[in-house]
Amino acid sequence: MRGKLLGFSIFGESHGKAVGVLIEGLPPGIEVSVEELKRELERRKGIERFSTKRRETDEPKILSGVFRGRTTGTPVVVIVENRDVDSSYYEEIRNTPRPGHADYPAGIKYFGYNDYRGGGHFSGRLTVGVVIAGYFAKKLLEREGIKVRAYLKRIGRVEAHVSPEELLSSKNPYCPDERAFDAMVEEMERARKAGDSVGGIVEAVAFNVPPGLGGPWEEDIEADIASALFRIPAVKGVEFGLGFGLAELRGSQANDSFVLKDGKVVTETNNHGGVLGGITTGMPLVVRAAFKPTPSIYLPQRTVDLGRMEEVTLRLRGRFDSCIVPKALPVVESAVAFVIADHLLRRRAWEGMAR
Numbered sequence: 001m002r003g004k005l006l007g008f009s010i011f012g013e014s015h016g017k018a019v020g021v022l023i024e025g026l027p028p029g030i031e032v033s034v035e036e037l038k039r040e041l042e043r044r045k046g047i048e049r050f051s052t053k054r055r056e057t058d059e060p061k062i063l064s065g066v067f068r069g070r071t072t073g074t075p076v077v078v079i080v081e082n083r084d085v086d087s088s089y090y091e092e093i094r095n096t097p098r099p100g101h102a103d104y105p106a107g108i109k110y111f112g113y114n115d116y117r118g119g120g121h122f123s124g125r126l127t128v129g130v131v132i133a134g135y136f137a138k139k140l141l142e143r144e145g146i147k148v149r150a151y152l153k154r155i156g157r158v159e160a161h162v163s164p165e166e167l168l169s170s171k172n173p174y175c176p177d178e179r180a181f182d183a184m185v186e187e188m189e190r191a192r193k194a195g196d197s198v199g200g201i202v203e204a205v206a207f208n209v210p211p212g213l214g215g216p217w218e219e220d221i222e223a224d225i226a227s228a229l230f231r232i233p234a235v236k237g238v239e240f241g242l243g244f245g246l247a248e249l250r251g252s253q254a255n256d257s258f259v260l261k262d263g264k265v266v267t268e269t270n271n272h273g274g275v276l277g278g279i280t281t282g283m284p285l286v287v288r289a290a291f292k293p294t295p296s297i298y299l300p301q302r303t304v305d306l307g308r309m310e311e312v313t314l315r316l317r318g319r320f321d322s323c324i325v326p327k328a329l330p331v332v333e334s335a336v337a338f339v340i341a342d343h344l345l346r347r348r349a350w351e352g353m354a355r
Protein backbone atom coordinates (compact mmCIF):
# COMPACT_ATOMS: atom_id res chain seq x y z
CA MET A 1 0.00 0.00 0.00
CA ARG A 2 1.68 3.19 -1.15
CA GLY A 3 0.12 6.44 -0.01
CA LYS A 4 1.77 9.81 -0.67
CA LEU A 5 3.30 10.20 2.81
CA LEU A 6 2.72 6.79 4.41
CA GLY A 7 3.34 3.39 2.88
CA PHE A 8 3.84 -0.23 3.78
CA SER A 9 5.27 -3.31 2.07
CA ILE A 10 4.24 -6.82 3.01
CA PHE A 11 6.79 -9.64 2.91
CA GLY A 12 7.09 -13.34 3.73
CA GLU A 13 5.43 -16.63 2.86
CA SER A 14 2.93 -18.75 4.77
CA HIS A 15 5.41 -21.61 5.22
CA GLY A 16 8.62 -19.55 5.12
CA LYS A 17 10.54 -18.29 8.15
CA ALA A 18 8.32 -15.31 8.86
CA VAL A 19 5.73 -12.84 7.62
CA GLY A 20 5.97 -9.13 8.26
CA VAL A 21 5.81 -5.55 7.14
CA LEU A 22 8.02 -2.53 6.42
CA ILE A 23 6.22 0.74 7.22
CA GLU A 24 7.60 4.05 5.94
CA GLY A 25 6.55 7.62 6.69
CA LEU A 26 5.30 7.27 10.26
CA PRO A 27 5.99 10.49 12.19
CA PRO A 28 8.21 10.26 15.29
CA GLY A 29 6.81 10.08 18.81
CA ILE A 30 3.79 7.78 18.34
CA GLU A 31 3.44 5.73 21.50
CA VAL A 32 3.11 2.01 20.77
CA SER A 33 2.88 -1.10 22.94
CA VAL A 34 3.79 -4.66 21.98
CA GLU A 35 1.00 -5.93 24.26
CA GLU A 36 -1.62 -3.92 22.37
CA LEU A 37 -0.18 -5.03 19.05
CA LYS A 38 -0.39 -8.66 20.21
CA ARG A 39 -4.07 -8.15 21.06
CA GLU A 40 -4.71 -6.90 17.52
CA LEU A 41 -2.99 -9.99 16.14
CA GLU A 42 -5.11 -12.18 18.45
CA ARG A 43 -8.24 -10.56 16.98
CA ARG A 44 -7.03 -11.68 13.52
CA LYS A 45 -7.39 -15.31 14.65
CA GLY A 46 -11.17 -14.90 14.47
CA ILE A 47 -13.66 -17.38 15.95
CA GLU A 48 -11.75 -20.58 16.78
CA ARG A 49 -14.44 -22.95 15.50
CA PHE A 50 -14.41 -21.43 12.01
CA SER A 51 -10.68 -20.72 11.78
CA THR A 52 -7.67 -22.83 10.82
CA LYS A 53 -6.42 -25.47 13.26
CA ARG A 54 -2.90 -24.17 12.60
CA ARG A 55 -1.70 -22.89 15.97
CA GLU A 56 0.50 -19.83 15.59
CA THR A 57 1.71 -17.78 18.55
CA ASP A 58 1.82 -14.64 16.36
CA GLU A 59 4.50 -13.03 18.53
CA PRO A 60 5.46 -9.69 16.92
CA LYS A 61 9.15 -8.77 16.84
CA ILE A 62 9.82 -5.09 16.23
CA LEU A 63 13.17 -4.97 14.43
CA SER A 64 13.46 -1.25 13.81
CA GLY A 65 11.87 2.19 13.99
CA VAL A 66 10.70 2.04 17.63
CA PHE A 67 12.82 3.25 20.56
CA ARG A 68 11.68 3.39 24.20
CA GLY A 69 8.07 2.72 23.25
CA ARG A 70 7.77 5.42 20.58
CA THR A 71 8.23 5.56 16.84
CA THR A 72 11.50 7.21 15.82
CA GLY A 73 10.38 8.48 12.39
CA THR A 74 12.64 6.00 10.56
CA PRO A 75 11.36 2.83 8.81
CA VAL A 76 9.50 0.40 11.07
CA VAL A 77 10.03 -3.31 10.43
CA VAL A 78 8.00 -5.91 12.31
CA ILE A 79 8.07 -9.67 11.77
CA VAL A 80 6.05 -12.63 13.06
CA GLU A 81 7.75 -16.01 12.78
CA ASN A 82 5.82 -18.99 11.39
CA ARG A 83 5.94 -21.86 13.89
CA ASP A 84 3.23 -24.43 13.15
CA VAL A 85 3.85 -25.30 9.52
CA ASP A 86 2.75 -28.52 7.77
CA SER A 87 3.60 -28.50 4.06
CA SER A 88 2.81 -32.19 3.36
CA TYR A 89 -0.64 -31.64 1.86
CA TYR A 90 0.66 -28.89 -0.39
CA GLU A 91 3.23 -31.31 -1.87
CA GLU A 92 0.34 -33.68 -2.70
CA ILE A 93 -1.57 -31.00 -4.63
CA ARG A 94 1.44 -29.36 -6.27
CA ASN A 95 0.21 -30.12 -9.80
CA THR A 96 -3.51 -29.71 -9.13
CA PRO A 97 -4.37 -26.04 -8.54
CA ARG A 98 -7.16 -25.37 -6.05
CA PRO A 99 -10.23 -23.78 -7.64
CA GLY A 100 -10.69 -20.26 -6.26
CA HIS A 101 -7.16 -19.97 -4.87
CA ALA A 102 -4.16 -18.24 -6.49
CA ASP A 103 -2.23 -21.49 -7.20
CA TYR A 104 -2.85 -21.55 -10.97
CA PRO A 105 -2.16 -17.90 -11.94
CA ALA A 106 0.73 -17.67 -9.42
CA GLY A 107 2.48 -20.66 -11.07
CA ILE A 108 2.19 -18.94 -14.45
CA LYS A 109 3.29 -15.50 -13.25
CA TYR A 110 6.41 -16.82 -11.47
CA PHE A 111 7.23 -19.49 -14.10
CA GLY A 112 6.85 -22.20 -11.43
CA TYR A 113 9.40 -20.64 -9.05
CA ASN A 114 6.78 -19.50 -6.52
CA ASP A 115 6.67 -20.98 -3.01
CA TYR A 116 3.38 -22.87 -3.31
CA ARG A 117 3.41 -24.18 0.28
CA GLY A 118 0.40 -22.85 2.16
CA GLY A 119 -0.38 -20.47 -0.70
CA GLY A 120 3.09 -18.88 -0.24
CA HIS A 121 2.94 -15.10 -0.57
CA PHE A 122 -0.78 -15.30 -1.52
CA SER A 123 -1.85 -16.76 1.81
CA GLY A 124 -4.29 -14.94 4.07
CA ARG A 125 -1.48 -15.30 6.63
CA LEU A 126 0.19 -12.28 5.02
CA THR A 127 -2.62 -10.12 6.46
CA VAL A 128 -0.60 -10.25 9.71
CA GLY A 129 1.49 -7.47 8.12
CA VAL A 130 -1.60 -5.41 7.26
CA VAL A 131 -2.82 -5.64 10.88
CA ILE A 132 0.60 -4.52 12.16
CA ALA A 133 0.68 -1.53 9.78
CA GLY A 134 -2.92 -0.76 10.77
CA TYR A 135 -2.01 -0.82 14.45
CA PHE A 136 0.57 1.94 13.96
CA ALA A 137 -1.89 3.96 11.84
CA LYS A 138 -4.62 3.53 14.48
CA LYS A 139 -2.27 4.86 17.16
CA LEU A 140 -1.65 7.95 15.02
CA LEU A 141 -5.39 8.43 14.42
CA GLU A 142 -6.22 7.83 18.09
CA ARG A 143 -4.29 11.00 19.01
CA GLU A 144 -6.69 12.92 16.75
CA GLY A 145 -9.79 11.23 18.17
CA ILE A 146 -10.42 9.21 14.98
CA LYS A 147 -11.64 5.63 15.49
CA VAL A 148 -12.19 2.89 12.93
CA ARG A 149 -14.52 0.01 13.88
CA ALA A 150 -15.53 -2.96 11.76
CA TYR A 151 -18.23 -5.60 12.27
CA LEU A 152 -19.80 -8.53 10.46
CA LYS A 153 -22.46 -7.01 8.22
CA ARG A 154 -23.31 -10.29 6.51
CA ILE A 155 -22.42 -13.97 6.65
CA GLY A 156 -23.96 -15.94 3.78
CA ARG A 157 -27.63 -14.96 3.75
CA VAL A 158 -27.74 -13.41 7.22
CA GLU A 159 -27.51 -9.62 7.41
CA ALA A 160 -27.02 -7.44 10.50
CA HIS A 161 -28.62 -4.03 10.99
CA VAL A 162 -26.42 -1.76 13.08
CA SER A 163 -26.34 2.00 13.64
CA PRO A 164 -22.99 3.81 14.06
CA GLU A 165 -23.87 4.49 17.73
CA GLU A 166 -24.54 0.78 18.38
CA LEU A 167 -21.21 -0.07 16.81
CA LEU A 168 -19.32 2.27 19.14
CA SER A 169 -20.96 0.95 22.30
CA SER A 170 -21.14 -2.77 21.39
CA LYS A 171 -19.68 -5.41 23.70
CA ASN A 172 -19.81 -8.13 21.04
CA PRO A 173 -16.47 -7.98 19.19
CA TYR A 174 -17.95 -9.41 15.99
CA CYS A 175 -21.40 -7.94 15.54
CA PRO A 176 -23.50 -5.57 17.66
CA ASP A 177 -26.74 -7.08 16.30
CA GLU A 178 -26.87 -10.08 18.67
CA ARG A 179 -29.78 -11.83 16.96
CA ALA A 180 -28.14 -11.58 13.58
CA PHE A 181 -24.85 -12.75 15.10
CA ASP A 182 -26.46 -15.93 16.47
CA ALA A 183 -27.89 -16.65 13.02
CA MET A 184 -24.46 -15.95 11.44
CA VAL A 185 -22.84 -18.51 13.75
CA GLU A 186 -25.46 -21.06 12.66
CA GLU A 187 -24.78 -20.22 9.01
CA MET A 188 -21.01 -20.70 9.51
CA GLU A 189 -21.63 -23.95 11.40
CA ARG A 190 -23.81 -25.35 8.59
CA ALA A 191 -21.08 -24.60 6.03
CA ARG A 192 -18.34 -26.06 8.24
CA LYS A 193 -20.27 -29.29 8.93
CA ALA A 194 -20.89 -29.73 5.21
CA GLY A 195 -17.11 -29.54 4.54
CA ASP A 196 -17.86 -26.30 2.73
CA SER A 197 -17.14 -22.60 3.35
CA VAL A 198 -19.16 -19.38 3.42
CA GLY A 199 -18.44 -15.73 2.56
CA GLY A 200 -19.71 -12.44 3.91
CA ILE A 201 -19.42 -8.69 4.18
CA VAL A 202 -17.40 -6.57 6.62
CA GLU A 203 -18.58 -3.02 7.24
CA ALA A 204 -16.10 -0.49 8.63
CA VAL A 205 -17.05 2.89 10.03
CA ALA A 206 -14.50 5.64 10.67
CA PHE A 207 -15.70 8.11 13.30
CA ASN A 208 -14.55 11.73 13.75
CA VAL A 209 -12.84 11.94 10.38
CA PRO A 210 -12.37 15.68 9.73
CA PRO A 211 -13.92 17.14 6.58
CA GLY A 212 -11.51 17.98 3.76
CA LEU A 213 -9.36 14.81 3.48
CA GLY A 214 -8.86 13.57 -0.07
CA GLY A 215 -9.57 15.29 -3.37
CA PRO A 216 -10.62 14.61 -6.95
CA TRP A 217 -9.03 12.00 -9.25
CA GLU A 218 -5.52 11.17 -8.04
CA GLU A 219 -6.26 12.35 -4.50
CA ASP A 220 -9.63 10.58 -4.12
CA ILE A 221 -9.80 9.01 -0.64
CA GLU A 222 -12.60 6.69 -1.78
CA ALA A 223 -10.35 5.36 -4.56
CA ASP A 224 -7.43 4.91 -2.14
CA ILE A 225 -9.55 3.03 0.41
CA ALA A 226 -11.07 0.84 -2.32
CA SER A 227 -7.61 0.11 -3.68
CA ALA A 228 -6.30 -0.85 -0.22
CA LEU A 229 -9.31 -3.10 0.45
CA PHE A 230 -9.16 -4.86 -2.91
CA ARG A 231 -5.57 -5.88 -2.13
CA ILE A 232 -6.80 -8.04 0.79
CA PRO A 233 -7.05 -11.67 -0.37
CA ALA A 234 -10.62 -12.84 -1.07
CA VAL A 235 -12.12 -9.33 -1.33
CA LYS A 236 -14.33 -9.18 -4.41
CA GLY A 237 -16.45 -6.07 -3.84
CA VAL A 238 -16.21 -2.67 -2.14
CA GLU A 239 -18.94 -0.06 -1.67
CA PHE A 240 -19.37 3.21 0.24
CA GLY A 241 -22.52 4.47 1.94
CA LEU A 242 -25.57 3.02 0.24
CA GLY A 243 -23.23 1.81 -2.52
CA PHE A 244 -24.92 -0.35 -5.16
CA GLY A 245 -28.24 0.41 -3.41
CA LEU A 246 -28.02 3.99 -4.75
CA ALA A 247 -28.57 2.68 -8.28
CA GLU A 248 -32.22 1.94 -7.41
CA LEU A 249 -33.03 5.40 -6.04
CA ARG A 250 -34.14 8.78 -7.34
CA GLY A 251 -31.97 11.82 -6.56
CA SER A 252 -34.70 13.06 -4.22
CA GLN A 253 -34.31 9.88 -2.15
CA ALA A 254 -30.54 9.54 -2.40
CA ASN A 255 -29.35 13.09 -1.64
CA ASP A 256 -28.41 13.73 1.97
CA SER A 257 -29.78 17.13 3.05
CA PHE A 258 -27.36 19.52 4.72
CA VAL A 259 -28.59 20.69 8.11
CA LEU A 260 -27.17 22.51 11.13
CA LYS A 261 -26.50 20.63 14.34
CA ASP A 262 -25.02 22.57 17.28
CA GLY A 263 -23.83 25.19 14.78
CA LYS A 264 -22.05 22.56 12.61
CA VAL A 265 -22.93 21.59 9.03
CA VAL A 266 -23.88 17.92 8.93
CA THR A 267 -26.07 15.78 6.67
CA GLU A 268 -29.43 14.47 7.84
CA THR A 269 -28.79 11.00 6.41
CA ASN A 270 -25.52 9.38 5.35
CA ASN A 271 -26.23 7.66 2.03
CA HIS A 272 -23.00 9.17 0.69
CA GLY A 273 -20.96 7.31 3.34
CA GLY A 274 -18.90 10.32 4.39
CA VAL A 275 -17.26 11.07 1.03
CA LEU A 276 -18.35 13.53 -1.71
CA GLY A 277 -16.09 14.38 -4.64
CA GLY A 278 -13.42 12.08 -3.21
CA ILE A 279 -13.26 14.35 -0.12
CA THR A 280 -14.46 13.54 3.39
CA THR A 281 -17.50 15.52 4.56
CA GLY A 282 -17.08 15.05 8.30
CA MET A 283 -19.88 12.44 8.44
CA PRO A 284 -18.89 8.90 9.50
CA LEU A 285 -17.01 7.21 6.66
CA VAL A 286 -18.89 3.98 5.90
CA VAL A 287 -17.36 1.30 3.67
CA ARG A 288 -18.12 -2.37 3.04
CA ALA A 289 -15.89 -5.15 1.69
CA ALA A 290 -17.41 -8.37 0.34
CA PHE A 291 -15.38 -11.54 0.96
CA LYS A 292 -15.84 -14.64 -1.14
CA PRO A 293 -16.12 -18.03 0.64
CA THR A 294 -12.76 -19.67 1.51
CA PRO A 295 -11.53 -21.41 -1.66
CA SER A 296 -10.05 -24.49 0.14
CA ILE A 297 -12.99 -26.73 1.01
CA TYR A 298 -13.27 -30.44 1.80
CA LEU A 299 -15.88 -31.27 -0.84
CA PRO A 300 -14.60 -32.86 -4.07
CA GLN A 301 -13.81 -30.28 -6.77
CA ARG A 302 -12.85 -30.45 -10.43
CA THR A 303 -9.40 -29.32 -11.47
CA VAL A 304 -6.66 -30.15 -13.98
CA ASP A 305 -3.51 -32.18 -13.28
CA LEU A 306 -0.98 -29.86 -14.91
CA GLY A 307 1.68 -32.62 -15.10
CA ARG A 308 -0.50 -35.11 -16.99
CA MET A 309 -2.78 -32.50 -18.55
CA GLU A 310 -5.97 -34.32 -17.62
CA GLU A 311 -9.07 -33.38 -15.65
CA VAL A 312 -9.12 -34.84 -12.15
CA THR A 313 -11.13 -34.65 -8.94
CA LEU A 314 -9.40 -32.77 -6.12
CA ARG A 315 -9.98 -33.91 -2.55
CA LEU A 316 -8.27 -31.59 -0.09
CA ARG A 317 -6.96 -32.39 3.33
CA GLY A 318 -5.45 -29.63 5.44
CA ARG A 319 -6.22 -26.88 7.95
CA PHE A 320 -8.32 -24.12 6.51
CA ASP A 321 -10.67 -21.38 7.69
CA SER A 322 -14.24 -22.48 6.98
CA CYS A 323 -15.08 -18.78 7.19
CA ILE A 324 -12.44 -16.07 6.87
CA VAL A 325 -14.78 -13.14 7.47
CA PRO A 326 -14.46 -12.92 11.32
CA LYS A 327 -10.65 -12.98 10.87
CA ALA A 328 -10.89 -10.17 8.36
CA LEU A 329 -12.40 -7.57 10.76
CA PRO A 330 -9.05 -6.14 12.00
CA VAL A 331 -7.62 -6.47 8.49
CA VAL A 332 -10.34 -4.24 7.02
CA GLU A 333 -10.07 -1.78 9.92
CA SER A 334 -6.32 -1.64 9.36
CA ALA A 335 -6.50 -0.95 5.62
CA VAL A 336 -9.05 1.84 6.17
CA ALA A 337 -7.10 3.35 9.09
CA PHE A 338 -3.84 3.35 7.13
CA VAL A 339 -5.33 5.25 4.18
CA ILE A 340 -7.02 7.79 6.45
CA ALA A 341 -3.73 8.32 8.31
CA ASP A 342 -1.92 9.02 5.02
CA HIS A 343 -4.59 11.55 3.99
CA LEU A 344 -4.57 13.17 7.43
CA LEU A 345 -0.80 13.76 7.20
CA ARG A 346 -1.29 15.22 3.71
CA ARG A 347 -3.99 17.57 5.02
CA ARG A 348 -1.72 18.70 7.85
CA ALA A 349 0.88 19.78 5.30
CA TRP A 350 -1.65 22.30 3.84
CA GLU A 351 -3.11 23.62 7.08
CA GLY A 352 -1.98 27.19 7.76
CA MET A 353 -0.57 27.45 4.22
CA ALA A 354 -3.71 28.79 2.48
CA ARG A 355 -3.76 32.46 3.57
Ligand SMILES: Cc1cc2nc3c(=O)[nH]c(=O)nc-3n(C[C@H](O)[C@H](O)[C@H](O)COP(=O)(O)O)c2cc1C
Nearest residue numbers: 101102122123124233234235295296320321324327
Ligand atom coordinates in the same frame (compact mmCIF):
# COMPACT_ATOMS: atom_id res chain seq x y z
C1 LIG B 1 -7.55 -13.62 6.83
C2 LIG B 1 -7.65 -14.53 5.66
C3 LIG B 1 -7.58 -15.91 5.82
C4 LIG B 1 -7.68 -16.78 4.74
N1 LIG B 1 -7.66 -18.12 4.94
C5 LIG B 1 -7.78 -18.98 3.91
C6 LIG B 1 -7.76 -20.41 4.09
O1 LIG B 1 -7.65 -20.91 5.21
N2 LIG B 1 -7.87 -21.18 2.99
C7 LIG B 1 -8.00 -20.68 1.73
O2 LIG B 1 -8.10 -21.41 0.77
N3 LIG B 1 -8.05 -19.33 1.53
C8 LIG B 1 -7.95 -18.48 2.57
N4 LIG B 1 -7.98 -17.12 2.35
C9 LIG B 1 -8.27 -16.63 1.00
C10 LIG B 1 -7.12 -16.78 0.03
O3 LIG B 1 -5.93 -16.27 0.62
C11 LIG B 1 -7.45 -16.03 -1.28
O4 LIG B 1 -8.71 -16.41 -1.74
C12 LIG B 1 -6.41 -16.36 -2.33
O5 LIG B 1 -5.17 -15.76 -1.99
C13 LIG B 1 -6.80 -15.88 -3.74
O6 LIG B 1 -6.93 -14.49 -3.76
P1 LIG B 1 -8.30 -13.79 -4.23
O7 LIG B 1 -9.40 -14.52 -3.54
O8 LIG B 1 -8.16 -12.36 -3.79
O9 LIG B 1 -8.38 -13.93 -5.71
C14 LIG B 1 -7.85 -16.25 3.43
C15 LIG B 1 -7.90 -14.85 3.26
C16 LIG B 1 -7.82 -14.00 4.35
C17 LIG B 1 -7.93 -12.52 4.14
Ligand SMILES: C=C(O[C@@H]1CC(C(=O)O)=C[C@@H](OP(=O)(O)O)[C@H]1O)C(=O)O
Nearest residue numbers: 014052054118119123124125318319320
Ligand atom coordinates in the same frame (compact mmCIF):
# COMPACT_ATOMS: atom_id res chain seq x y z
C1 LIG C 1 -2.13 -19.46 8.83
C2 LIG C 1 -3.18 -18.69 8.61
O1 LIG C 1 -4.19 -19.02 7.74
C3 LIG C 1 -3.89 -19.81 6.62
C4 LIG C 1 -4.44 -19.10 5.40
C5 LIG C 1 -4.47 -19.97 4.20
C6 LIG C 1 -4.67 -19.34 2.88
O2 LIG C 1 -4.61 -20.06 1.87
O3 LIG C 1 -4.92 -18.12 2.80
C7 LIG C 1 -4.39 -21.36 4.31
C8 LIG C 1 -4.11 -22.06 5.59
O4 LIG C 1 -2.72 -22.27 5.69
P1 LIG C 1 -2.09 -23.68 6.17
O5 LIG C 1 -2.52 -24.68 5.14
O6 LIG C 1 -0.63 -23.44 6.21
O7 LIG C 1 -2.67 -23.97 7.51
C9 LIG C 1 -4.54 -21.19 6.78
O8 LIG C 1 -4.14 -21.81 7.98
C10 LIG C 1 -3.36 -17.38 9.25
O9 LIG C 1 -4.33 -16.69 8.88
O10 LIG C 1 -2.52 -17.04 10.10
